[in-house]
Amino acid sequence: MSVPAGRLLAVPRTADTLPSLRELLTTAVEAVGGSERPGQVTMAEAVHKSIRTGEHLAVQAGTGTGKSLAYLVPAVRHAIESGRTVVVSTATIALQRQLVDRDLPRLAKALKQAIGREPTFAILKGRRNYLCLHRLDTGAPEEPDDGALFDPFAVSALGRHVKRLFEWSSDTETGDRDELVPGVTDQAWRQVSVSAKECLGKDKCPFGTDCFAERARAEAGQADLVVTNHALLAIDALQGYQVLPEHDVVIIDEAHELVDRVTSVATAELTAGMIGAAVKRCGRQIAEDIVDRLEEASEGIKEIFDDLPQGRLDDLPRPLEGVLRVTRDAAHACITALGPDRSSQDLESTTARRQAVALLEEIHDTAVRVLEAFDTDDAKRRDVVWLSSDMVGGNLRPPALRVAPLGVAGLLRERLFGECTTVLTSATLTLGGSFDALARQWGLPVEQRPSQKAEGTATDVAPPADNDIPSWSGIDVGSPFTHEKSGILYVARHLPPPGRDGLQPAFFDELEGLVNAAGGRTLGLFSSMRAARQAADELRERVDFPILCQGEDSTSLLVSKFADDEATCLFGTLSLWQGVDVPGSSLQLVVVDRIPFPRPDDPLASARQRAVEARGGNGFLTVAATHAALLLAQGAGRLLRSNDDKGVVAILDSRLATARYGGFLRASLPPFWTTYDQSVVRGALARLNS
The missing domain is CATH 1.20.1440 (de novo design (two linked rop proteins))
Structure with missing residues (x-):
């Protein structure tokens, strides 16, 4: 969105000349054709209080809460009142695009009359995400050899991709890689982009005035809201120079992915x-x-x-x-x-x-x-x-x-929570019924802080905190879905524990029965691609429903085919655990093959577990079980995506019922009605399918 040149000269409005938060939220909800939800109101008030008091906030807001508006409205109000930019950070391109292409344009138009001008917004990414006009003109230097260029087909594909990029460079207005559809390989993109260290700088570069990255930064510097990603947020914290515009509030959506994204940048x-x-x-x-x-x-x-x-x-x-x-x-x-x-x-x-x-x-x-x-x-x-x-x-x-x-808690505590008011939100933040697991990873004190329910917590006064200890509160605003009536959690307690030699015959028998009862309509979430392919191959021999498997086509196309045909099943791994949004009767059964613990030979997870144990802690619960709980909660969250959805989450790993850590994992899942009875769950699926 184009930003008025006078943005920095605009006179901030005082709180008493602006409509109240509740009035602005009502206006925004009506403009997008929605209805006000209790959880959304509670969350908006909590975010507003956090911004006002400077106390950090963690908000768990289930699917359907309307959390985007719940944080965008108080963010806009603060930006207008203070004249300062608010940064909104996301983990995925999909949410970034939703905010910039849909939510913010509608919100800006809705609030224009109430606040006296149209709020402005911009999107900002790392320099590597933009075309470099100077590199296009002079060519790329020798790239590190990753082994792929020994393949003559890879060489010719690289040439075709680079040719496309040159043609696209004369058409694009932003130079943003994410706007190039279909995309190109990383190897090809590196031919036309530069890192911050390689950049000549706008004063030395002959293309400085036309630079896509500099134009994006200039636009962001004048915007009320800047949408960015967790990686750039990490770069801003790690580097010795400022990347993001001056700001005093950061809102982190998809906050369950923050630690992994920051770790990746620091690797x-x-x-x-x-x-x-x-x-x-x-x-x-x-x-x-x-x-x-x-x-x-x-x-x-x-x-x-x-x-x-x-x-x-x-x-x-x-x-x-x-x-x-x-x-x-x-x-x-x-x-x-x-x-x-x-x-x-x-x-x-x-x-x-x-x-x-x-x-x-x-x-x-x-x-x-x-x-x-x-x-x-x-x-x-x-x-x-x-x-x-x-x-x-x-x-x-x-x-x-x-x-x-080994951890990024110290970095986040010093460079994020120590610098600005931070709001963290996601549908999954409480693990084992508490914010403590993620709070430790973020560098926030736990201090026996329970997972608070929404009632009464949005306006409670926080206890005084030591200047060196970040003060924060956590609330769970719930979900508009009635999980106990809309969903069943089925744990196949009778199955043998999963082994290391692939899926067992008893697993396939169980899966076959569930898929037949559901009439297809199944999203299978597997701990490895090997397991997903094995299950797809076996089920194609056993059932009459189409079975799609991740890797056979682009993930987006597979998800689209799955959503369009109620009889189709889709099997896959990690990106499907968190990236599928298919409301309606096409998805009535989510199957998880095993508890998604990190691989025993995963170098980072195993080292973190050992480090916790070296300090006298429970490494398994702190690292492996927390990792599994987060993924399980995300996977189970694929089931209910609208108020009318109903179905079953089936965990075909008996350890969820029998192991000592099973209680922690079950407490991390939505509050579905739970059964261990095979006939009960098959009957429920058959009734849904009738």
Whole structure:
């Protein structure tokens, strides 16, 4: 949306000249053709209070609450009253697009008369998400080799994608990658984009005045509301320079994904291909003997990585330590030889230097971080290090050494909660009946704080807090759905516990009976793609209903086919646990194959679990069970998407009923009516299907 040039000069309105929050909410709800819901009103009042008092807030708001309006209306009111920008952060592109393309335009028009002007909004992403006009003009530098370009088909596909990007560059108004449909590979996109470190800056770049990223930042700086993503929020906290516009309030939607997204941004990797690309970027800019040292480091890294077993590194092998020290010192020598930016350099030399330094600094800093990760005992370690190879597009990439933070609580507490008032919201924030699990991950004090119900909590006065301890409150505003009457939780207690050798015959018998009783209409959520494919193959032999499996086509197209045909079933893995919104009779059965604990060999989860235990805590409950509870709650949330929906969530893992941790997991699920009786649940599904 275009932002008036006078935005920063606008005179803020005082609270007594603005309509009340309740009046604005009523106006907004009427404008979008909705009806006011108790949970929505409670949430809006709680957000308004949080913004007013500066106390952080966590709000669990079930599907159908209308939480977007519940936080957007008080956010707009604060922006108009204070003259300051409010940042709204989301985890997914889908919610970003919903806010920018649907919710905010309608809200802005609805509130224009009441507040005296139309509120303004903008979307802002990291620089890598925008086309770089200078790179389009000069071409990309040598990219780190990920192994894919050994395939001639990958080379030709890359060329076709880059050609599309050049053609698209003359048509796009924003240069935003997400507006390119269909999309292109990451490898292709890197040819036409730059990181913040590679960017010349608008003053030096010949395309500075037309830069898509700079235009987006300028627009965001003048907007009342800025919509961004958790990754950019993390970059803003991690970097030493400001990325987001000046703001005093952040609203984090899809807050259950915040820790994972921040962790991803804070994760670094090192490969032989990166070092080889840095050698080529240095080119003739520095003395050959200095570059040779870096090239030798690349060869050493490749040799060592090929010899080491993959997985988490609990100790630093001496050969790896030696080659990391060589890599660190060689990268530093190259950076020193390149010297500082010089105004006398021509544009081509400045660009080449900037591109080389950006990659060299990444290599140097990652080597340093890995070396330092092993300097302390287990209880004090801050990072986890592992070696792994990823499968991308059917190609196995060369090994990469990765380093990630064991936790981001300290970072969030200092750089997010310590800087501005923060509201966190999602349909899933209470695990085991409490906010405590996620509060620990966010760096907020738990202090025996229970999961509060909505009644009376929106206006309660918070106890005084120490200046160093963030003050916060948590409320659950409930859901408009009557879970006990609309849904059944079926736990197949009679099945044997899942094993490590794939799905068992008894599982397929159980699944077949459920799918037949439901008449198709089944979303199968599996803990791995192997299990999803195995189930799809088996059920296609057993039932007459169409079975779609993730990976056979784009996920969006598969979900669309599933929604359009009531008899169709859709089986898949992680993205379906959180990304499917299919109201109506096409989805009446959600099946979960097993409790989604992290894999035992997951390097980050296992290291976090061990770190908790080293401090005397319960690592399994804190890490593995919390991870599983969050995913289970998200998966179960696929069932009821509108007031008329009815159906069954079937967990085909008997441990949910028999294991000691089962109570914690069940308390994290919506309050469905629960049964262990196979005949009862099949009968209920058959009646729905009749």
